[in-house]
Amino acid sequence: MDLERDYVLQNYARYPLVIVRGKGPYLYDPSGRKYLDFISGIGVNALGHAHPRVVRTIRQQAGRVIHTSNLYYNEFQGPLAKRLCELSGLQRAFFCNSGAEAMEAALKMIRAHGNRIGPEKTEIISLENSFHGRTLGAISVTGQPKYRKDFEPLLPGVKFIPACGTSFLEEAVSERTAGIVLEWIQGEGGVYPLGDEFARKARELADRYHALLVCDEIQCGVGRPGKHFAYQLADPVVMPDVMVAAKPLAAGLPLGALVANEKAASAIGQGMHGTTFGGSALACRVALEFLDILDHLLPQINRVGAYFRQRLEDLASKHAVVKEVRGFGLMVGMELHVPGKQLVIDAMQEGLLINCTHETVLRFLPPYIITEKEVDRAVKILGKIIANVKHPPEA
Numbered sequence: 001m002d003l004e005r006d007y008v009l010q011n012y013a014r015y016p017l018v019i020v021r022g023k024g025p026y027l028y029d030p031s032g033r034k035y036l037d038f039i040s041g042i043g044v045n046a047l048g049h050a051h052p053r054v055v056r057t058i059r060q061q062a063g064r065v066i067h068t069s070n071l072y073y074n075e076f077q078g079p080l081a082k083r084l085c086e087l088s089g090l091q092r093a094f095f096c097n098s099g100a101e102a103m104e105a106a107l108k109m110i111r112a113h114g115n116r117i118g119p120e121k122t123e124i125i126s127l128e129n130s131f132h133g134r135t136l137g138a139i140s141v142t143g144q145p146k147y148r149k150d151f152e153p154l155l156p157g158v159k160f161i162p163a164c165g166t167s168f169l170e171e172a173v174s175e176r177t178a179g180i181v182l183e184w185i186q187g188e189g190g191v192y193p194l195g196d197e198f199a200r201k202a203r204e205l206a207d208r209y210h211a212l213l214v215c216d217e218i219q220c221g222v223g224r225p226g227k228h229f230a231y232q233l234a235d236p237v238v239m240p241d242v243m244v245a246a247k248p249l250a251a252g253l254p255l256g257a258l259v260a261n262e263k264a265a266s267a268i269g270q271g272m273h274g275t276t277f278g279g280s281a282l283a284c285r286v287a288l289e290f291l292d293i294l295d296h297l298l299p300q301i302n303r304v305g306a307y308f309r310q311r312l313e314d315l316a317s318k319h320a321v322v323k324e325v326r327g328f329g330l331m332v333g334m335e336l337h338v339p340g341k342q343l344v345i346d347a348m349q350e351g352l353l354i355n356c357t358h359e360t361v362l363r364f365l366p367p368y369i370i371t372e373k374e375v376d377r378a379v380k381i382l383g384k385i386i387a388n389v390k391h392p393p394e395a
Contacts, residue, residue, distance in 0.1 A: 015348060022049025025367050025374050027353065035348070038366040038378055039355045043187075043219050043331075046248030047293060048367040054251045057289045058282065067280045076284035083291055084259050087228045088243055092265040094258040095279030099218030099246035100133030102256035105273055106181070106214045106242050107137045107155070109260065112267035113212050114178025121210075124155075125172050125180045127163045131188035132181065132216055141181050144189070163194055166201040173205040179212040180205070184230035187219035190358035191326055191333025199231065199238040206241070212264050215240040218256075219331070222248050223294045223368060226302040226329030233328060248368075251290040255283040297368045305329040307372050308364070311379040321389045323360075332364040333357075334382075338389060346385040352378055 001018065017035075019027050025048045027035045040046060047054060068074055081093035096102055107124070114121035126132075130143040139147050140155030148154060161168040163186075173180065180202050186192040206213040215221075220230040222245050227233055231240060241264040246256035256278070309325055312334050316322035323335040336343070340356035347354050355363045362382075366374070 015345070017348060024048045024050075025370050034351060036352050036374060036378055036381075038364050039353050040248075040365050040367050041252070042355065043224065043247045043365040045252050046223060046368045047251050047290065048369045051251065051293075051369075053289055053293060054286060057286050058253075061282045061285045064281070066282045067277065069276055070274060070279065074279075074281040074284065076281055076288060077279045080279075080284045080287050080291075083288065084245075084257060087291070088259045089237070089239055090243060090259040091262050092260055094260075094268075094273070095284065096256040096258070096275045097254045097277050098133075098256045099216075099244065100135045100138045100256075101275065101278070102218065102244035102246055102258045103132045103138045103141070103216065104135055105258045105268075106244050107141065107179075108273055109242060109258070109264055109267050110179030110181075110212050110214065112272065113264060116267060117178075117210060120176055121178045123157045123159060123174070123176045123178060125159050125161060125169070125177055125211075127182055127186070128160050129163065129186055129189035129192065130181075130183055130216075131186070132183075133218075163192070163198060166198060169198070169201050169205060173209055173211065175209055177205075177209050177211045179214055181214045181216065183216045183220060184233065185220035185225060185328060185331060187331070187363070188357050190335065190361040191331060191363060193326065193328065196234045196238070199234055203238050203240075212241040214242040214244065217243055217245045218247055219365075220328075221245050223298060223301060224248070224329055224331045224365070226298060226305060228294075228298075230328070249290065250283045250287040253283045253286050255279075255287055294368070300371075301329045301368050304370055304372060304375060305332070308332060308366075308375045308379075311375055312382075315379060315383055315386065318383075319386045319389075321386060327364075330364075330366050330368060330370070334362045334364070336360045336362065343385055343389070346388070347381055350381045350385060352381040 020030050021028050025037055027037050084093050094105055126141040126143055128143040132138045132142050141158055143160045159172050161172050184194050215231045217229050242260045244258050249255045312325045321337050323337050325334050327333050340360055340362050344356045357363045
């Protein structure tokens with residue numbers, strides 16, 4: 001910790017905890033103390049830690065070839081693209097290193113698509129309270145001023161609208177609109193589901209005005225909501241033109257993906273976009289292994305997720321400091337009437353790792369391998385620390 005304070009860019013407000021190893025849903029500090037991990041590296045370690053199949057796959061592939069660049073083919077990028085296209089219902093994939101990079105690719109696709117239609121078709125519609133990444137392009141479409149203000153001027157032509165009702169969408173979208181970007185469940189924004197009606201209207205307007213509909217599944221997708229992708233929660237499914245994903249896709253290794261239909265994909269030709277590290281043999285092989293494991297975990301994600309939300313609802317009924325519980329699968333938020341930062345610290349001291357977002361929302365992104373047993377342990381700790389909150393809301 002001292003070395004990081006002396007030599008690392010001070011852009012993180014870290015908790016005073018050093019992690020040295022992990023096993024299953026648990027992490028361990030240098031003294032051997034065990035912590036139940038209910039934030040999963042912010043949604044990345046979806047199979048927990050040191051999963052035997054992932055460890056075996058990494059060892060095997062690291063002994064063969066790790067990286068070749070995209071000048072050449074590797075054995076696993078094509079099969080992974082096929083798998084993601086089949087799971088998503090889309091047609092073509094691009095691989096990169098992170099969710100922010102996937103969003104950058106989507107923004108370039110939107111602009112290239114608009115430019116093919118006409119020079120005035122450049123506007124992008126995004127949602128207030130959204131979060132799409134930390135690069136200049138990604139924060140340009142992030143609907144939270146706190147992330148944008150220090151880096152302006154940003155990408156021009158972005159309109160932000162509230163995700164309540166459809167009238168704001170109808171007013172915002174026009175012939176100038178090249179793309180609509182949305183998270184089906186806003187994650188950093190407080191675990192807010194979007195709603196089927198809003199998504200259907202976005203699809204309708206995108207079709208009417210020849211714009212691309214982009215679904216950001218970086219946090220809310222790849223199994224976390226109990227489906228492969230959150231947009232598949234709608235009945236009937238509202239298909240995007242472009243879907244971006246990352247976080248758990250390669251079980252802890254950096255890998256992002258954009259998957260698009262032929263209309264959107266045709267906007268990007270040879271030389272228009274690329275990456276050095278994206279889609280390496282190692283990351284793609286691990287991602288294929290992860291997706292095989294995920295197929296068997298989806299029923300468990302739904303069962304345990306429902307159990308977890310019910311246990312949190314039980315807590316809410318006993319403690320007035322809890323305002324609301326919301327989410328799908330194992331993407332769950334518990335909104336409080338008070339700031340949650342101290343509760344995160346209190347939980348860590350009790351052996352539970354969680355996160356607070358949007359000031360008052362305790363965010364839970366546990367690994368997909370958890371069972372009711374781990375839920376019970378987490379809820380017991382949460383009940384203990386919530387009961388100690390000294391300033392409940394006024395009646």
